[in-house]
Amino acid sequence: MSAPDGISLSGVCKTFRGRGKIVEALRDVTLSCPNGSFTAIIGPSGCGKSTVMRIALGLESADSGEVQIAGTVPMQAAKAGKTGVAFQDAALLPWRSVRRNIEVPLEVLGRSAATVTAHIQNMINLVGLKGYENALPGELSGGMRQRVAIARALVTHPQILFMDEPFGALDQILRRQMNLELQRIWTETGSTALLVTHGIDEAVFLADRVVVMHANPGRIVDVIDIGFDRPRAPALFSDTAFHKVCDHIAEVLHGG
Amino acid sequence: MAVENSGRWRGLRTAAVLLAIWEIVGRLDLVAGGALPGISEILIRLWVDWGDYPRHIWATLYASTIGFVIGNALGIGAGVIFALSPTTLRLFRGVNIAAFALPPIAIAPILVLTLSGMAPRIALAALGVYFVTMTATVIGLSQADSRATDVIRAYGGTRWDILRRVQFRGALPSILAGLRVAAPNAVLGAILAEFGGGGRWGLGAYLLGSLGRGEPDRLWGIGLVATVIAGLSYAVFALLANRTIGATRAVTLNTAVPDATPLVTHPAKQIALTLVTIALPFLVWWTFIKVTGVPDLISKTPLGVVDYIFFGPTAESAQKRLLAALAETLPITFLGMAAGLGFAFLLAISSRLFPRAIEAFMPVALVTQTMPLVALTPLLVLILGRGTTLTLWVTISVTFFPAFVTLAQGLALVPRSAEDLPRAYGAGRWTEMRMVTIPASLPYLFAATRLTVPRALLGVMIAEWLATGKGLGNLLNQSRGFLDYGMIWTVAAVSVLLSVLFYQAVVIVERRVLRRLGMATAE
Missing domain, CATH: 1.10.3720.10 (MetI-like)
Structure with missing residues (x-):
């Protein structure tokens, strides 16, 4: 028997009710991400792409359909420490230093941070924040804060890594840099990654597959395989084949 | 840093000038x-x-x-x-x-x-x-x-x-x-x-x-x-x-x-x-x-108060005294509150017109927030005597300062760009004020009103108790002297009830108005 898929959603529906309005956030979403794959979800705002991730994380529950993370229900996978997560905004606790922020998942999971200080230091080094261990989030730039969030997502050795527009708040230049670093980090950890983004080039550069969603109701309209060799170099961003894929995705996004 | 220091110096200078005048x-x-x-x-x-x-x-x-x-x-x-x-x-x-x-x-x-x-x-x-x-x-x-x-x-x-x-x-x-x-x-x-x-x-x-x-x-x-x-x-x-x-x-x-x-x-x-x-x-x-x-004689339950004011042997006289006191207390409470709020509102919105004057006044207003103002009523008795003027001034002073601070701090939150917009189209200060400052201050005006309702009543009652010998405050003080326990409880219950009712009334009006204007309630 083969190992279960890292992330598997089948027939997931979700409706939000509020203030007399009913929003069909997700209709019949089926998606599975094989182990070790990198999947990007792209779509206009309000298409439910973040909801897909929140359901996979167990932060929201699906109205119907089945969700399995590493073969179990999401919350169980979370409590077992199999998942890691980075949100759109770094969501750091402003009163904790960089190191103490990275320790948060360990504390919640009831693991001792003291026994893995070397590993935490490795994570800090990995995201290039050596020397900033004791800085407070307020003293860091936006890009540095986001890297802390990435390190925090990786600190539990997650099998599955969720990222919800992790670089959404960064400028284009920084974003490219972070994309490169993320690719490197992901290659080193070998985890199953799910990235929610609204940047086409970011999705194409990083992912094995790009899932395109449409809104009203939120649904998956196409899944596009990206075949570029790894590791992908920055030069890929200016490759014609790369642009062709991007244009194709843009067409699908705009209902072409 | 330099700006902060100059602000501090200006505050000190204002304080020194006020002390010298005093x-x-x-x-x-x-x-x-x-x-x-x-x-x-x-x-x-x-x-x-x-x-x-x-x-x-x-x-x-x-x-x-x-x-x-x-x-x-x-x-x-x-x-x-x-x-x-x-x-x-x-x-x-x-x-x-x-x-x-x-x-x-x-x-x-x-x-x-x-x-x-x-x-x-x-x-x-x-x-x-x-x-x-x-x-x-x-x-x-x-x-x-x-x-x-x-x-x-x-x-x-x-x-x-x-x-x-x-x-x-x-x-x-x-x-x-x-x-x-x-x-x-x-x-x-x-x-x-x-x-x-x-x-x-x-x-x-x-x-x-x-x-x-x-x-x-x-x-x-x-x-x-x-x-x-x-x-x-x-x-x-x-x-x-x-x-x-x-x-x-x-x-x-x-x-x-x-x-x-x-x-x-x-x-x-x-x-x-x-x-x-x-x-x-x-x-x-x-x-x-x-x-x-x-013992029941001294302490009255809610039912005890109802009994005292409606059915007891002295109910009729008690009602008469209570109504007379209310007729004295309520008008002046509203008058004082309206005056205090009005001054505060005018001063706060004019801060856009005379920023320097208001800036100099702000530290004074802030200091009053930590002062037990109502407790200083005896000092005002010395200056203003024991007449209705005293009640009015006590009420105005206890409502004006908190209302002004609430309004001024609220207006400071109005984004600069909102004010720049009319100006970018050549609007004068009055137009800017009419279009931006006054509407933006509404939530804070309501917040200030909510805040001052109980203070106004407290101010009036203290002045009445300590000095003027009128209204609810006096009735409370007298009843204490006469050991009229029923009346003590009744006045207490009525004044709390009135305060709560005023407060609720303000909240209801506030919700209606702000909802129609699509604004959020200020805390």
Whole structure:
């Protein structure tokens, strides 16, 4: 028997009710991400792409359909420490230093941070924040804060890594840099990654597959395989084949 | 840094100018034939009288400190429960509004009847603290960064994990800011209880005892000491808050939509909830009497008060006296409040027209926030006599300053770009004010009104109690003298009820107006 898929959603529906309005956030979403794959979800705002991730994380529950993370229900996978997560905004606790922020998942999971200080230091080094261990989030730039969030997502050795527009708040230049670093980090950890983004080039550069969603109701309209060799170099961003894929995705996004 | 320093210098200069004017006016006996002594005269008298002070200061400090501790324990405890359970918060809304709106002077005699020794003072100090701290705790806990909460939940963290790791620490600045406001409130509560409860020691008792002797310099000295104590208590917590807030200010804006808690939707359940909300304050009243075990003759339950005012042998005369008192108290309360709010509103919106003048005035207004203003009524008696003018001025002064601070701070939050927009199209200052400043100030005007409703009534009642011999305040004081227990309870209940009703009325109008304008309520 083969190992279960890292992330598997089948027939997931979700409706939000509020203030007399009913929003069909997700209709019949089926998606599975094989182990070790990198999947990007792209779509206009309000298409439910973040909801897909929140359901996979167990932060929201699906109205119907089945969700399995590493073969179990999401919350169980979370409590077992199999998942890691980075949100759109770094969501750091402003009163904790960089190191103490990275320790948060360990504390919640009831693991001792003291026994893995070397590993935490490795994570800090990995995201290039050596020397900033004791800085407070307020003293860091936006890009540095986001890297802390990435390190925090990786600190539990997650099998599955969720990222919800992790670089959404960064400028284009920084974003490219972070994309490169993320690719490197992901290659080193070998985890199953799910990235929610609204940047086409970011999705194409990083992912094995790009899932395109449409809104009203939120649904998956196409899944596009990206075949570029790894590791992908920055030069890929200016490759014609790369642009062709991007244009194709843009067409699908705009209902072409 | 340089800007901050120059601001500080300007504040000092303003203070120095005011003190100099005070000294000159006082030395020349320009105010009501020497009712306002020069600052040096007051200090000299303070020095002469110093032997009397320690016991009075100690009594006030003792009551306010214990009240502060108890009130905060209650406030934080209740705040945590309310933040965890919106239904409980809803159920206790009546109790909380009553705690906020009740004029302390009205229940001081009741506390003296039912409790003994220092307990009435401690209770009133604690009451002054409870609401502020409870609100600060609820707001602080529920404002927790929802993204940070998500991180904890994403790793399977429990409700307790979130409370412990995100909410408590995140609420700390808010709670500390609450304590900062609560500290002078405790001092004020203790002094008001001293006014209303007799007793030999305490700054309030000292002030009241010296009122009849016609020695302005001594009265002002006592007022000064009370103000300094209240101000210092504020400063201590301001310092503490500054220390922690530095590291806690969120570094980015929270963009996530906060979760709306599912409210009870069934109409029958909603009605039940409302009924319990209204009944709960009365239940607290009833329980309080049963717990203290004071005989029925002295303590009146809600039913006892109804019985006294409608069915008792003296019901008719009691009703007549109560209505006469209300007819005296209510008009002046509204007049004073309207005047105080009006001045504050005009001054605040004109801050856009005369920014420098307002900037110079702001420190003065802020300092008054830590002053036990109502407790200084005896000083105003010296200047204004015992007529209706006094009542009006006390009321205006206790409503004007908090209203001005609320409005000015609210207007400071109006984004610069909103004001630049009309100007970019060549609008003059008046157009800008009409289009941006005045509409933007509406939520704060309502917030200020809510804040001042109970203070206005408190101001009027204190003036009536201590000086003018009219209205509800006087009726309360008289009944105390006549041992008319039924009337004491009735006046207390009526004034609390009135306060709560005014408050609710403002809230309803506020919601209607702001909803129509698509604006959010300001806290």
